[in-house]
Structures are given as structure tokens and as C-alpha cells.
Amino acid sequence: xxxxxxxxxNGTVKAAFQSEIHIVEQALEAVERLMYxxxxxxxxxxxxxxxxxxxxxxxxxRPRVSLLSFAATGGADLMTAVPPAAAxxxxxxxxxxxxxxxxxxxxxxxxxxxxxxxxxTFALLTGDFLFTKVYELMAxxxxxxxxxxxxxxxxxxxxxxxxxxxxxxxxxxxxxxxIIGLKTAALFKSxxxxxxxxxxxxxxxxxxxxxxxYNIGLAFQIIDDILDVVGDEAQLGKTAGLDAQQGKGFxxxxxxxxASVKQKLMEGNRLERARLQAHQLVESAVELLAIIPPSPxxxxxxxxxxxxxxxxx
Numbered sequence: 001x002x003x004x005x006x007x008x009x010n011g012t013v014k015a016a017f018q019s020e021i022h023i024v025e026q027a028l029e030a031v032e033r034l035m036y037x038x039x040x041x042x043x044x045x046x047x048x049x050x051x052x053x054x055x056x057x058x059x060x061x062r063p064r065v066s067l068l069s070f071a072a073t074g075g076a077d078l079m080t081a082v083p084p085a086a087a088x089x090x091x092x093x094x095x096x097x098x099x100x101x102x103x104x105x106x107x108x109x110x111x112x113x114x115x116x117x118x119x120x121t122f123a124l125l126t127g128d129f130l131f132t133k134v135y136e137l138m139a140x141x142x143x144x145x146x147x148x149x150x151x152x153x154x155x156x157x158x159x160x161x162x163x164x165x166x167x168x169x170x171x172x173x174x175x176x177x178x179i180i181g182l183k184t185a186a187l188f189k190s191x192x193x194x195x196x197x198x199x200x201x202x203x204x205x206x207x208x209x210x211x212x213x214y215n216i217g218l219a220f221q222i223i224d225d226i227l228d229v230v231g232d233e234a235q236l237g238k239t240a241g242l243d244a245q246q247g248k249g250f251x252x253x254x255x256x257x258x259a260s261v262k263q264k265l266m267e268g269n270r271l272e273r274a275r276l277q278a279h280q281l282v283e284s285a286v287e288l289l290a291i292i293p294p295s296p297x298x299x300x301x302x303x304x305x306x307x308x309x310x311x312x313x
Contacts, residue, residue, distance in 0.1 A: 020297065024068060024071065027085070031085050034086045038133045049122060050129060050130060061188070062089050063086065067081055068195070069191070069196045070195035070196065071295075073195075083141070084137070084141055088148065090137070091134050091148065091155065091187060094128075094130035095155055100123065134148065148194065158181070161182065188217030189214040190213070191213060205292060208290075208291045215288070219305075220308045227312065
């Protein structure tokens with residue numbers, strides 16, 4: 001009888017877990033629909049180019065972090081967190097469109113880039129258009145709007161520092177971490193912080209989730225840069241090695257100017273040291289979750305953090 005009762009209890013817990021995670025997946029589907037709808041425009045090229053990049057999909061780590069942060073801190077209705085989560089992802093998407101202009105990238109998420117199809121001018125305008133939609137989505141969230149505005153500012157500052165470092169050939173480890181903190185980690189942090197604040201989390205919980213987001217954002221970019229060096233283009237969905245060729249991607253493990261960064265990174269144990277750094281950042285992120293009450297959503301945040309460093313695309 002005890003064994004049967006235990007099996008029944010385990011089955012009930014598993015069913016409850018699956019049900020709650022299914023709610024998160026439904027919210028992510030709502031994020032997709034909202035992004036697709038909000039970029040509608042009577043100007044066909046803006047609508048078509050925006051939907052082209054959205055239809056290509058992506059990992060959607062950022063909105064997932066935001067939604068899970070909301071749910072893990074007691075947020076009752078996940079659908080109320082959908083617009084800010086969509087706005088976070090649109091900031092990233094807009095930056096991707098602009099990146100492909102700067103990098104002359106022709107493949108993005110396994111498809112021709114906006115730049116490759118519509119050209120530089122329309123790609124620039126599409127990125128701008130996507131940024132305006134962020135403002136639209138965040139308009140009802142006045143107290144939270146500043147958080148995403150600060151992250152968008154940090155992103156631009158990071159990209160500018162990166163371009164300057166490449167031009168001046170002074171991209172080293174210290175500058176690299178400053179760059180990825182601004183251009184990548186700040187947006188992860190913003191998404192987590194917005195989700196937690198929207199749920200009514202305590203200040204300690206908000207702080208912990210913000211730092212969790214920042215740490216996994218750093219780890220995410222380190223792994224991205226490793227994959228740019230060693231990854232397969234079909235898996236990555238973009239031109240492998242492009243960042244390294246342009247001397248902009250990876251300086252976390254060496255201090256020399258990186259015109260020949262790809263070759264240098266293949267030498268010795270540099271890549272393994274970089275992977276170790278990413279794993280350490282993820283472990284730090286998971287430790288920060290100790291303050292968050294146990295729940296399937298917290299468990300999913302832990303799984304997501306580990307997924308950042310275990311991916312191959």
C-alpha cells in the first residue's frame with residue numbers, strides 16, 4: 001500500500017509540474033503571437049521584414065527568463081507578463097537586424113538575413129521599427145519601462161565599445177567582459193528584473209533574479225562566442241566564424257589584439273578555460289536562486305541556466 005501511495009503521490013507531483021510548465025509554454029506562444037501582431041504595418045517592407053526575422057524563430061531565452069521570474073515569485077496570471085516579455089525579445093531582435101548590417105551577415109537563424117534580402121537601408125529601418133514597437137508594448141508599464149530603456153541603452157553602449165575596441169585593436173579580457181555585460185547580460189538582467197517586479201516580489205528576490213539573469217547572460221555570450229569559433233553553420237543558423245574573422249567576438253581568454261583570434265583560440269586549452277568560466281557563471285546564477293521558494297518554475301530556471309552552457313547552437 002505504501003509503495004502504491006508513493007507512486008500515486010509521485011505521479012500527482014509530476015502531473016502538477018507538467019501542468020505548470022505547460023502554462024509557461026502557452027505564455028511563450030502568446031509572446032510569439034503578440035510580437036507577430038505588433039509589427040503589423042501598412043508599409044509592407046517593414047511588416048514583411050519584421051515578420052521574416054520573427055518567423056525564423058530563435059532560442060527565446062530572454063522572454064522565458066522573464067516569464068519564469070514572474071511565475072517563480074508568485075505571479076498569478078502569466079499572461080500579464082507577456083507584453084514585457086515580448087518587448088524584451090524585440091529589443092534583442094532589433095539588435096540582431098542591426099548587427100547583420102554592421103557585420104554584413106547574410107544568414108540569421110538559418111535563413112537569409114533581413115540585410116541580405118531587403119538591403120542595408122531597409123534593414124536599418126526595420127531594426128528601428130522593431131525598437132519603436134518596444135516602446136508601444138511597454139507603454140502601460142510605466143514603472144518598469146525605465147528598466148528596459150536602461151538595458152537598451154546598455155546594449156548600444158556595448159556595441160559601440162566593441163566597434164571602438166576592434167577599430168583600435170585593443171580588445172582584451174577586461175574590455176571583453178565590459179562589452180558583453182552591456183550588450184548581452186544587461187538585457188537578460190532586465191527581463192528577469194521586470195518579471196520579478198511585475199509579480200510583486202520582494203526586493204531581495206528582485207535583486208537575486210536580476211543577478212541570476214546577468215550571470216547567465218554573460219555565460220550565454222561566452223558560449224555564443226565559442227560556438228562562433230568551433231560551431232557548425234547549419235546548427236548555429238548564422239555564418240560561423242564571422243565574429244572571429246572581424247575580430248569582435250572573443251577575447252575572454254587572451255589579451256592580444258584579435259585579428260587572428262580564431263586561430264589563437266584553437267591553440268592550447270583556451271576554449272576549455274572559457275567553457276569553465278561560463279559554467280562557473282551558471283553555478284553562481286543557480287546559487288542566487290536559493291532565496292526563491294521551491295516550485296516547478298524555480299526548477300525550470302535552474303534547468304534553463306544549465307541549458308545556456310550545454311547548447312550547441
